[in-house]
Amino acid sequence: xxxxxKLRIQDLAKIREKTRALTTIRGSEGRAKVTxxxxxxxxxxxxxxxxxxxxDEVRKNKVQDxxxxxxxxxxxxxxxxxxxxxxxxxxxxxxxxxxxxxxxxIFAEHILCGRLVPDYALAIGSETVY
Amino acid sequence: MKxxxxxxxxxxGTGCVSCGAFKIKEALEKExxxxxxxxxILVIATGCNGFCERxxxxxxxxxxxxxxxxxxxxxPFLVEEHLIKGRPVKKLMYIPPEExxxxxKMKDIEFFKHQRLIVxxxxxxxxxxxxxxxxxxxxxxxxxxxxxxxKSEKIISxxxxxxxxxxxxxxxxxxxxxxxxxxxxxSPKYLICNGxxxxxGAFMDxxxxxxxxxxxxxxxxxxxxxxxxxxxxIYIRHEYPLxxxxxxxxxxxxxxxxxxxxxxxGTGFNFDLEIVQGAGAFVSGEETALIASVEGRIGMPRQxxxxxxxxxxxxxxxxxxxxxxxxxxxxxxxxxxxxxxALGTKTSKGTKIFSLVGKxxxxxxxxxxxxxxxxxxxxxxxxxxxxxxxxxxxxxxxxSGGCIPAKLLDLPIDYESLTEAGAMMGSGGMIVMDxxxxxxxxxxxxxxxxxxxxxxxxxxxxxxxQRMWEIVKKITEGKGTxxxxxVLEEVARTCKDASLCGLGQTAANPVLTTLQYFRHExxxxxxxxxxxxxxxxxxIRYVVVAEKCTGCQSCKNACPTQAIKGTLKxxxxxxxxxxxxxxxxxxxxxxxxxxxxxxxxxxxI
Numbered sequence: 001x002x003x004x005x006k007l008r009i010q011d012l013a014k015i016r017e018k019t020r021a022l023t024t025i026r027g028s029e030g031r032a033k034v035t036x037x038x039x040x041x042x043x044x045x046x047x048x049x050x051x052x053x054x055x056d057e058v059r060k061n062k063v064q065d066x067x068x069x070x071x072x073x074x075x076x077x078x079x080x081x082x083x084x085x086x087x088x089x090x091x092x093x094x095x096x097x098x099x100x101x102x103x104x105x106i107f108a109e110h111i112l113c114g115r116l117v118p119d120y121a122l123a124i125g126s127e128t129v130y
Numbered sequence: 131m132k133x134x135x136x137x138x139x140x141x142x143g144t145g146c147v148s149c150g151a152f153k154i155k156e157a158l159e160k161e162x163x164x165x166x167x168x169x170x171i172l173v174i175a176t177g178c179n180g181f182c183e184r185x186x187x188x189x190x191x192x193x194x195x196x197x198x199x200x201x202x203x204x205x206p207f208l209v210e211e212h213l214i215k216g217r218p219v220k221k222l223m224y225i226p227p228e229e230x231x232x233x234x235k236m237k238d239i240e241f242f243k244h245q246r247l248i249v250x251x252x253x254x255x256x257x258x259x260x261x262x263x264x265x266x267x268x269x270x271x272x273x274x275x276x277x278x279x280x281k282s283e284k285i286i287s288x289x290x291x292x293x294x295x296x297x298x299x300x301x302x303x304x305x306x307x308x309x310x311x312x313x314x315x316x317s318p319k320y321l322i323c324n325g326x327x328x329x330x331g332a333f334m335d336x337x338x339x340x341x342x343x344x345x346x347x348x349x350x351x352x353x354x355x356x357x358x359x360x361x362x363x364i365y366i367r368h369e370y371p372l373x374x375x376x377x378x379x380x381x382x383x384x385x386x387x388x389x390x391x392x393x394x395x396g397t398g399f400n401f402d403l404e405i406v407q408g409a410g411a412f413v414s415g416e417e418t419a420l421i422a423s424v425e426g427r428i429g430m431p432r433q434x435x436x437x438x439x440x441x442x443x444x445x446x447x448x449x450x451x452x453x454x455x456x457x458x459x460x461x462x463x464x465x466x467x468x469x470x471x472a473l474g475t476k477t478s479k480g481t482k483i484f485s486l487v488g489k490x491x492x493x494x495x496x497x498x499x500x501x502x503x504x505x506x507x508x509x510x511x512x513x514x515x516x517x518x519x520x521x522x523x524x525x526x527x528x529x530s531g532g533c534i535p536a537k538l539l540d541l542p543i544d545y546e547s548l549t550e551a552g553a554m555m556g557s558g559g560m561i562v563m564d565x566x567x568x569x570x571x572x573x574x575x576x577x578x579x580x581x582x583x584x585x586x587x588x589x590x591x592x593x594x595x596q597r598m599w600e601i602v603k604k605i606t607e608g609k610g611t612x613x614x615x616x617v618l619e620e621v622a623r624t625c626k627d628a629s630l631c632g633l634g635q636t637a638a639n640p641v642l643t644t645l646q647y648f649r650h651e652x653x654x655x656x657x658x659x660x661x662x663x664x665x666x667x668x669x670i671r672y673v674v675v676a677e678k679c680t681g682c683q684s685c686k687n688a689c690p691t692q693a694i695k696g697t698l699k700x701x702x703x704x705x706x707x708x709x710x711x712x713x714x715x716x717x718x719x720x721x722x723x724x725x726x727x728x729x730x731x732x733x734x735i
Binding site for chain 2: 006007008009011012015016019020021022023024025026028030033035037038039043051055058059064067068069070071072
């Protein structure tokens, strides 16, 4: 709202549409959640660049309903960088040996279109937690 | 709007600011820049989160993790662990008293779990200085609806049907007030937002003004359409600088964006607002006194009727509502009267904000449905009384309210039940007292406040509060007689019956309720010359309990008048001729070896 143009009634909905990422994050509930594993191993293997690529895609595509998160080492250090993609109500999918390019592809295929990328995926589902 | 992967919400209500919230925010920003995360992580300051006891507070989203009692030195670790490695930091989370495991998420913490947020829905969630964040969470949607889809009559009937009653204290039905304002002849018509919050221990209005100023603006525009007003005033105390600043910013932003002023949202409706600063007089919370103050005269109440709805500001029809009432309005318009009235009791609908202070574990601000019991607030949300002490009473409704004793803990709170118990809803201040609180001393405290704040117009109040204070003071000094209680009650009733405004009419409440529920304490002061709680200085002397004293010298070092004698590892002794009864020794002692005894009791060495 940097411009000093006066708002009309229909502009309220437009602002809400533009700021949906804000309500998604603060409500802690999005359509999907992408977790980049950023333990020491992940960062050493290039998780930082994977994260940057992911955020860049989110912004470029103006995606408002996806939560981007970080987490620690997933326990499979030799397959880092790793990321987990979770859709609400579906089992999570773990991707391994990522590069920024692979992350961009996963974003375009899996997150935007809902099509899993089998070439990069390790497994579906999460470990049993006691 | 730029997208971030995480939002850090630093509580910047007055409570947290005074314990260093802005330093925490600065440290966060610095650390985030250092790690080059400034394009990924957003840091903002929000209004009061409510859990003031635990400030400075930080909420991390999207996880919804609640961090508390932060220090600047915690920040680098927190950023590295939580924001880079995704590992929430347990040691900075809230651990309930007597428990070991921290609770990571705000929604699981007892203090927050039982609250229902309507007025405070944006607290700790948005940056109050950014209109677009307010809009993101459905802000100004109700105003748009009211200006385009609803006739004035429809707005009023919706508010009436919701059962909303004035949140300032008296509980007058808001819809009825608006209807009177609409029907009143005269032009122009005015709206006023009463933000003159003066009760000791109350900070509901301040927190709403600080946390969600746009909600008040939106409520007032809706009210303006309903009543037919084009101009409004928001009255805020000078001693609320942060509230003043945030409301000023909100008004400026709203004007710039066409949400206030001429042709609002292109609908052709005009309404503008102005802030009036009050100098801070308790009586100005009374509506006619407040109107006088806005006009630039001395804040003194006048006879009603005529009510302000007919003859208010500069003699024109004026609708005046409390901050909380205005902030409730958009919610009702947006979600409907039925939704609102589903909460609460038969006569009191919706939610009410209470500030919880005094001898309670979780000091802070809570919003709960009407009809909740005092027990649920004090022991559920409030977490009970600290230090293993017993609950004695809660002063509700500020100086005009009354003391509710332990036997009424299960009282469901609404306007009627509180009045019946001798107190009043007031603006919603709750001061919790434990067994170390002397009820006569409390009555003295409130009377002292009221005798200062009485405007002096009515003899019954001006002289009444002064005389009541003198009598109660005499009793606390051990000079009271049985006759004094009779006179006290008589003066109290006269003050209640013969005073013009709410201040005088309710000034006797602290005296009358303490007399009703704690008469034995007055009698102990008068007949036995004894203060059961060990508070009234004239009636106590501090003595060392020989069996408990270890001779550690802590009390000796703490005493400002060198009244304590004793050598290391020997029992100490207090020289009563030098003792000024400040109680410093009792606070310093770790063995509970210093007792407040009756003045006549003789210390046996």
